[in-house]
Amino acid sequence: MPICMNMKTLKLLFYISFCLCLIQLLVCLFMPFAGPMSIINLIKHGTTEVTTSNHIIISLDQTPYKEKSATQYLRFLSGLFYFIYFFSIIFCCFLPAFAKGNTKRIYIWGIASCITAVLISVVGGLIWRHLVKLYLGI
Numbered sequence: 001m002p003i004c005m006n007m008k009t010l011k012l013l014f015y016i017s018f019c020l021c022l023i024q025l026l027v028c029l030f031m032p033f034a035g036p037m038s039i040i041n042l043i044k045h046g047t048t049e050v051t052t053s054n055h056i057i058i059s060l061d062q063t064p065y066k067e068k069s070a071t072q073y074l075r076f077l078s079g080l081f082y083f084i085y086f087f088s089i090i091f092c093c094f095l096p097a098f099a100k101g102n103t104k105r106i107y108i109w110g111i112a113s114c115i116t117a118v119l120i121s122v123v124g125g126l127i128w129r130h131l132v133k134l135y136l137g138i
Helices: 007-030 036-045 069-098 103-136
Strands: 049-051 057-059
Touching (some): 007 069, 007 103, 036 069, 069 103
């Protein structure tokens, strides 16, 4: 039996999701040394730095890591994670512009895109750390 939600609950969950995504997007856009170009750079090139368990930051552009073929794979994978993350945040932020259509469907899409962004940031980070440890031994 499917879970039935009334429109007030769905609308409240949508506005909470919208506010969370909007705050994340505004932080990413207006943070110092960030902005739209840094978001595009993250999506294109992926992460270029890795933090070890001792909290030491290692650049993947250094010679011992740059020559490994796994580095390109890890950069592509992190770029994919960033693309899904930023797409879901931006998608959720622009959904109120389409509120004239089927509002229940728009509410569900907004909640789903917010959940996707949260899952990508948590699960993607765990997968990233595991693969860096596995392939690069860091």
